[in-house]
Amino acid sequence: MKTGTKKFASLFLLTTFSIATAGCGTQISNNATTNTSNATGGARASKTITIAWLPWTEDVATTHLWKVLLEQKGYTVNLKELDVGPLLLGLSKGGVDAFFDLWLPAEQNNIKKYKSNISYLTDWYTGESxxxxxxxxxxxxxxxxxxxxxxxxxxxxxxxxxxxxxxxxxxxxxxxxxxxxxxxxxxxxxxxxxxxxxxxxxxxxxxxxxxxxxxxxxxxxxxxxxISDPKYIVKSKTTNKILVAANKKWAKDNPTVSGWFSNFKLTPNQLASLEEYMKNTKDKDSAAKKWIAKNQSLISSWF
CATH class of the missing domain: 3.40.190.100 (Glycine betaine-binding periplasmic protein; domain 2)
Incomplete structure (x- = not known):
């Protein structure tokens, strides 16, 4: 989750919808929706990908990990930091292509109005959330x-x-x-x-x-x-899954990248290792590259 003040509902403000319409629906899509032929993707596959992120520890880590991996495959990656509201709206409208840190069912109420336009590609974290x-x-x-x-x-x-x-x-x-x-x-x-x-x-x-x-x-x-919480005061009754979410049309048009995302899995130890590489540096991409170099067998299993 987010470093600092966390969680979903507190970020989901009414004013974010106007921001989302301007920031996601128009500006971001100008960067992300120029479609070209791609021999390894669908007929309308794009070589430019817009990934939205939130300042949560695991999201920062996985977003920069995939930014580096995709750039190594020849893609241009645009990262957009957004609050939850405009992020989900952008994901639904197509201004955002993918997001690596969707918590369900915790985010169920916020996402229900958008879910028909969003694909869930994988629940990538194998540990307890x-x-x-x-x-x-x-x-x-x-x-x-x-x-x-x-x-x-x-x-x-x-x-x-x-x-x-x-x-x-x-x-x-x-x-x-x-x-x-x-x-x-x-x-x-x-x-x-x-x-x-x-x-x-x-x-x-x-x-x-x-x-x-x-x-x-x-x-x-x-x-x-x-420590135990039998009355579920803090702990959720239903364990959250952490999903890679994508705009449904983008996922259909980009089956190769969607397939890579669908193969993505990290254990608690693997995620902790990735986060430790990144926690004391501002250059997250360089940290991701160092982690990738140490985990080639795991990386290969995703592609």
């Missing part, structure tokens, strides 16, 4: 809200939060109340500060509880686990 309160697995005696509350002093009576006002943090605060966790509170923080605290605690094997979501490289790197 979830969120909640996470602790290191070496905390073997902490598996439930009640156990966390009973041992709150070990955790300095806090769950280290992320960004105040974020959907995840608000849900965890609700979780604390619902489960009667009266000895612990959610400490407002930021995502970078939470990750720093987590790194230091795990290095020293100290107790720590954090607001977390998956996929995220830190969940894998620091060997975390979620």
């Amino acid at each position: 979830s969120e909640g309160v996470a602790v290191p697995k070496y905390m073997t005696n902490i598996n439930t809200p009640q156990e966390l509350n009973a041992h709150a002093a070990q955790f300095k009576h806090r769950i280290v939060g992320i960004d105040p006002g974020s959907q995840e943090e608000n849900s965890v605060k609700k979780m604390v109340k619902v489960y009667g966790m009266n000895h612990i509170h959610v400490q407002d923080s930021s995502t970078p500060a939470m990750l720093t605290a987590l790194k230091q605690a795990v290095k020293a094997k100290r107790p720590i509880a954090v607001v977390m979501w998956t996929p995220h490289w830190a969940f894998t790197k620091y060997n975390l686990k979620y």
Whole structure:
């Protein structure tokens, strides 16, 4: 999900529709809809592809990965950062060709008016997509809200939060109340500060509880686990799938690239590795190239 304030509904503002009409339906399509013959695609296959993205960790990583891969195949790739509303509208209208981070069913209500014009090519992430309160697995005696509350002093009576006002943090605060966790509170923080605290605690094997979501490289790197949430206060009752979505007409006109996207799969460890390559650099394309060089066998399975 997004680095910083995350999630879908908060971004889906009414004003985005006018932005989408101007930004996606006209400007982007001028870059993306010049059709040419392509020996490896359909009769109207295009060598220019517009990929929309959101500033979520896994989306940044996969978008730049595929930008580099497609450019290596001779395509021109335009990247467009958009909020969820104009992104979905652009995907439906054809101003956006593809998007690598559609969460379903979480995004079901927002996408239902557009779904007739959108193809779902693959659910590419093979791990669990979830969120909640996470602790290191070496905390073997902490598996439930009640156990966390009973041992709150070990955790300095806090769950280290992320960004105040974020959907995840608000849900965890609700979780604390619902489960009667009266000895612990959610400490407002930021995502970078939470990750720093987590790194230091795990290095020293100290107790720590954090607001977390998956996929995220830190969940894998620091060997975390979620405490249980039997009332589904934070965790979704239905596990989300992370999909590659494409404009339906574009997918039909570009069967070769659509086929490549359909073959795309990453395990939690593979995604975490890709995200780690990118997390400390502004040059995401160079990071993607380095990761590609180390994962040629996997890459070959997609083509």
